[in-house]
Amino acid sequence: DLTPRFTSEPSSTIQRPGGSVRLRCAAEPSAARLSWLLDGEPLESRAGEVEIQAGSLTIASLGRATAGHYQCVAAGGAGAVRSRPALVSMASLGEFEPWGQPSAVAAEEGGTALLGCKLPESHPEAQVRFQVQGRWLEQSTDNYLILPSGNLQILNVSLEDKGSYRCAAYNPLTGDLRVEPSGRKLGVTRELPRGVVEHRITQCDQRSHWVILCSTTPLEMFRTRLDEALSTPGWWEVSLQVAASSSASPTALSFSLEPPSISKGLQDEEVATGGSVQFWCEVHGSPAPNLVWLHNAAALHPSPRHLVAGSRLRIRGVAREDAGLYQCVAHNGLGFVQATARLRVQPGR
Incomplete structure (x- = not known):
């Protein structure tokens, strides 16, 4: 009796509600018997919902009852094995949190500014857009960088950059678009404001870095950037440097x-x-x-x-x-x- 071995395993996928999904599975030897699990429970064909055929499983119309973790089971005379889990989830886009007045962000002329954007929950990940000087920016430019976290970084800040900014989230699968109710006002000065904190996060394995200046809620901003670092495997070095006007001492953190x-x-x-x-x-x-x-x-x-x-x-x-x-x-x-x-x-x- 040969031990069953998967040659093809189901893959995780996201689909809009009501859309169809097909998962594939194959194993050796060819005599291996294939079956399916949904959230750890045996799954059978259900007319109009789930159809199981040799080597595949089809969800006719994805809904709450058919979303979850799917696994293929290959059984033979030696025993049975499970495939890796495949998460089938429905595409969705949440709402921005309600805000009051636009928050103020200060930056020094010629320096760097960071305009935060707390994106709503989205599956798949939402695409970020920023309203910059009355026009919507969908991709980074030379001095406007849309970061993976959803924040907007402005390089070489000039007096022309001051004004109001708003972000939006777009779900490419459902086509939904959400615009935050209030944005941020960027003020530009010719001198570094007192109390400004510089956050420098370096991703060593890609030889890239970001310098972020922020005079409001510095610890919250630091955590936001740290969360972004945590989303990517590899070695990271994070240092927090405080302006000379502050009595705090610089700190450093390394992790993998x-x-x-x-x-x-x-x-x-x-x-x-x-x-x-x-x-x-x-x-x-x-x-x-x-x-x-x-x-x-x-x-x-x-x-x-x-x-x-x-x-x-x-x-x-x-x-x-x-x-x-x-x-x-x-x-x-x-x-x-x-x-x-x-x-x-x-x-x-």
Whole structure:
């Protein structure tokens, strides 16, 4: 009996409500039996909603009942394994938070200004647009940079840049457009205002940096940029420098983000009934990955016989029903990785 192995796994997708979705799955050997799970529960064809065919699953009209995490299960004589989860979600665009009067931002002539934009929740990620001097800016220009966070950075600020700015969010899948109710007023001076904080965030692996000047809610602005850094794997160095007029001291922070990886995977094992066996699955990543164990595509829950400690699974008093395929699955929000091994149980002597 050969161990089933996926040659094609379903992929996450976003679709507008009422749209159709097709997920694909293939496994070796060709005799492997394929089935599907939705949020961990077995899924069958439902007329007009979900159609399951050989190697594919089709959602006729995406709605709340058919959105969720889909997994393909491949089963054979050796046991069963699960594919990686594919998240099927509906496209949507939320509303901007209500604001009062436009907030004021100060910048020095010839310096750099940052105009924040707290985007509403959007699936997929919204495209940002800024109203600059009465016209809508959809892409960055030489001195107007639309950052991945949704903020607008103005380089080499001039007196002509002062005025009102507003941002908008556009969902490319639904076609919805939201404009923030109030914007920001940029004031330009010829001297650096007292109390201005400079935030410098350097992404070392891409050799790029941003310098941000902001005289309002500096800590909030710093957190916003830090959140943006956290969204991209790699080494980051973040420093917070305070103007000479402040008594605060500069601080620095270094951290890394890393998708999960398995340095020591599972190995096939053979044991007699009544004996004991253990599997090791050493995973790494930042933040620390969440580790889950599966037996024949079903979640394995700790018991007096099944002991889970860190990266080790130990089975005591092995019984015939313990035979089959075991998976260790690790994820941390940046990625998904898994390893598979087979346990053969022989009659005891």
